[in-house]
Amino acid sequence: MNLINAILVGLKEIWANKFRSLLTMLGIILGVSSLVAMSALVKGMENGMKAALIAIGGLEKVRVEDQDIPIWQQHMADQAVGTTMNDVHSLLHSAPLITMVVPEMRTRNVTMTRGSKSISPWNFIGTWPNAVELNQHVVEHGRIFNEVDDENARNVCVIGTAIRDALFGSPEQVGRDIIPVGEFININQQRFKIIGMFEHYESEQDKKARELMKDKPPEVRTGPERAKGYGSKGGSKGSMSGGFVYDLKNNTVYIPLNTMWLRFRAATVSASSSSGNYSRGSSGTSSGSGSGSTSEFLPDPRLSTLSIKVANIDQMDEALQQAKNVLMHSHKGIEDFSFRTQENWSEDIGTAIRNYRMSGGIIAAISLLVGGIGIMNIMLASITERVREIGIRKAIGATFFDVFTQILVESVVIAIIGGVSGLFTSTMLVELLIKLSPTGNTPVITMESMVLAFGFSVAVGVLAGLFPAFKAAKLNPIQALRYE
Amino acid sequence: MALIELRGVSKIYHLGGEEIRALDNVDLDINGGEFISIIGPSGSGKSTLMHILGCLDSPTKGSFKLDGTEIATASARELARIRNQKIGFVFQFFNLLPKLNVLQNVELPMVYAGCGARERRERAMDALRLVEMDNRAKHRPMQLSGGQQQRAAIARALVNSPKIVFADEPTGNLDSHTGETILKLFHELSRQGRTIMLVTHDPEIAAVTPRKIEIRDGKIAKNVDAKLSGQHDGPKFAVGAQVQETA
Known part of the structure; x- marks a missing residue:
């Protein structure tokens, strides 16, 4: 058969x-x-x-962060300069495996105000225009600042939608998408012009939830209006899907690097020299005593972080070694920096x-x-x-x-x-x-x-x-x- | 050379330490074209003999040659092939597959023989014509009478042109009239030169055949060939005196 x-x-x-x-x-x-x-x-x-x-920059993005000086180099602590623009130029010149270098200066305790509304953005960053590319931002309205804005340290900013929501009202409240390009706002009592706004970042889940909400008729409220206590009803969830990444991205303000340096570093150093330097965070061993006298005349030149983009993800190790060699040179052999990649997250x-x-x-x-x-x-x-x-x-x-x-x-x-x-x-x-x-x-x-x-x-x-x-x-x- | 040669064949079972000789040192020769009946009371060993002759079972001892081939030592696979090619079975309960129609039932041995679909169909229809069942080819067994089912079963047994056809109580489940027509059919087939062996406990049926082999306690008690002794001159469908004596 x-x-x-x-x-x-x-x-x-x-x-x-x-x-x-x-x-x-x-x-x-x-x-x-x-x-x-x-x-x-x-x-x-x-x-x-x-x-x-990918929204946070993908695997190719590596951050150069400050690190405590190793114990065997403590005697050279006063020679450590931290991460500066020097490093940026060195890397651009001498590290071919690094395709992009983005300097960042951050300042905390920033309050943005418009009329009676105010917000403290989570990310208030002075940077170069290429940060938009590295951090996967999309300027939906207006434009990103350019070299001229940076050169002249102009008071211009590009904001995320969360900032717009706080200062001008969100589309859900107002009923339409407000595009505040060309408006003026105050950042720590300094007048800034909004020249651009990023698109609204959200996970696929949130997007679908929002579209679902739109189709549904508004909930019928019963009884007098009242606050219903605390809770995250309607708020986005920061689960494994990484919703917080999108919140963080929306809550971003970019200004030109030089503007940051001159307007905020100079202002804050004199205002808060006693409380130490926030840009260095905990790694104050080098900055604490050494830079005290000069910093009252010159704004602190140190960068908060340096983000670099590796040319090829398969050559991560080689690229990092190259960057390390360059940075060791410009740091006079003092290893006061470290690399942070997204590899852990990916793993x-x-x-x-x-x-x-x-x-x-x-x-x-x-x-x-x-x-x-x-x-x-x-x-x-x-x-x-x-x-x-x-x-x-x-x-x-x-x-x-x-x-x-x-x-x-x-x-x-x-x-x-x-x-x-x-x-x-x-x-x-x-x-x-x-x-x-x-x-x-x-x-x-x-x-x-x-x-x-x-x-x-x-x-x-x-x-x-x-x-x-x-x-x-x-x-x-x-x-x-x-x-x- | 005889078609079937049994030499000293025994079949021994062991039941609870007790040795049971279902067949005890049997010698038997059967020639091609013979019409034989094996009779004997139940438990006599006639079924065992038929199973061995039909290659469904192997003897414990002795030699069994079918058509010149030694069977006693054949493997299960070879036995299956021999059953398929050289042996046809007709059973008391017809044993047609109820899910297949008559034609498919008759085709079944050729399916295992590996014939092509067209050849199967032609030969199956020929076999059905022989038993006058060709007009019922598309019926299911359940739609047929007992006699018709047995005819279909005979067609199935004949379809591979076997050397010998075994019929185990072929009329046991039929009324006497139908049984008689089936026996007539066997007689007709015998006249066409086929070797047929009826297994029965009923001497009336055994009277139809020229040669009668009686089994008792695993041994051949009588082996009467009417043709040789000249007592048999044709089919008898009545009880003969000589047969009664043996029962």
């Missing part, structure tokens, strides 16, 4: 027991669809997390995804296994029912192999039909998941997961069929013929 015949006989047998076969397949269908849907969900999560990682994402995939995969695999046990169970019942048939087949010349193949093919055919329908069901299941949780990361069905699930279901069918097929093929024809 050839294989096509065996498959036809198997199909006939399955068709003869439609309802029973359907129930048996259901186990495989559910197993396959849950495996595919689980993998699609995890893929969606992975995409969301990776989007957040965290990888680990989290692996864990999700593992636990979900195990659960789905168990359900597939249960489906396989269902197949084996039904095949055993079916051969018990057909002992006589098997006896007849053997009496008229069926070999061990013929009977074995017949039962095995039946089991595999059930698994294959179940697997194919499972793949169809899985797309519907994923549609359903999207409907049920419209604000979640969109699940993405991957080809690999479908192939894997289908392959697994076929394997389960083969495994489940082996024992019943062996049992049937081993039947003694004489006893099988006598069986009632």
Whole structure:
């Protein structure tokens, strides 16, 4: 008996027991669809997390941060100058594996005011225009400041939408998108012109939630208006999907580097020399005593951070070594800096995804296994029912192999039909998941997961069929013929 | 050379430490074209003999040659092939597969023989014509009477042109009139030169055949060939005196 015949006989047998076969397949269908849907969900999560990682600058972005001087170099502490524009120029000239260098000066305790409204931005940064590219900002309205603005230390700023929301009103409150380009605001009592605004950054989840809110009619409030206590109702969630990254980005103000240096460093140094230098944070060993006298005349030239972009992610190690060599030179051999990459975060994402995939995969695999046990169970019942048939087949010349193949093919055919329908069901299941949780990361069905699930279901069918097929093929024809 | 040669064949079972000799040192020769009945009460060993002759079972001891091939030492796979090619079975309970129609049932031995679809169909229809069942080819076994089912089963047994056809109580499940027509059919087939062996406990049926082999306690008690002794001159469907004596 050839294989096509065996498959036809198997199909006939399955068709003869439609309802029973359907129930048996259901186990495989559910197993396959849950495996595919689980993998699609995890893929969606992975995409969301990776989007957040990219939003903060991607893996290529490396920050050069200040670090305490190592103990064996403490005697040179008064020679440490910190990170300055010197380093920026050195890196640009001498480190070809670094494609972009962005100096940043930050100031805290900044208050921006417009009329009676005020806000303290989380990121108030003096920088170069290329920071927009490095940090994946998009200037949606107006323009970013240019070299002329920087050269002349003009009082211009580019703001994020969170700043606009606080000073001018958010689209949700006002009902329209206010574009404050050309308006004037005060930053620490200095008049600044808004020349540009970034686009509104949000995760895919928040975007979908917002669009959903828009379609819904406003909630009917009952009773007198009152505050309902604290809580995060309506607020964005900073979960693994990295919602905080987007909040941080929206709460950003960029001004030209020189403006920052001259308007804020100069002003703050005289105003707060007693409280130390905030730009250095905890690493005050070098700045504390050494720079005290000069800093009253010249603004502090040190940069808060230096962001660099590595040309090729595969050459991260080489590029960092190159940058380190250059910086060691310009720092007179004093290692008062360190590198911070996004590799850890990326690894965290990888680990989290692996864990999700593992636990979900195990659960789905168990359900597939249960489906396989269902197949084996039904095949055993079916051969018990057909002992006589098997006896007849053997009496008229069926070999061990013929009977074995017949039962095995039946089991595999059930698994294959179940697997194919499972793949169809899985797309519907994923549609359903999207409907049920419209604000979640969109699940993405991957080809690999479908192939894997289908392959697994076929394997389960083969495994489940082996024992019943062996049992049937081993039947003694004489006893099988006598069986009632 | 005889079609079947049994030499010192024994089949021994062990039941709870007790040795049961279902067949005890049987010698038997059967020539091609013979019409034989094996009779004996239940438990006599006639079924065991038929199982061994039908290659469903292997003897414990002795030599069994079918068509010149030694069977006693054949593997299960070879036995399956021999059953398929050289042996046809007709059973008391017809044993047609209920899910297949008559034509498919008759085609089944050829499926295992590996014949092509067209050849299967042609030969199956020929076999059905022989038993006058060609007009019922598309019926399911359940839609047929007992006699019709047995005819279909005979067609299935004949379809691979076997060397010998075994019929195990072929009329046991039929009324006497239908049983008689089935026996007539066997007689007709015998006249066409086929080797047929009826296994029965009923001497009336055994009276139809020229040669009668009686089994008792695993041994051949009587081996009467009417043709040789000149007592048999055609089919008898009535009880003969000589047969009664043996029962």
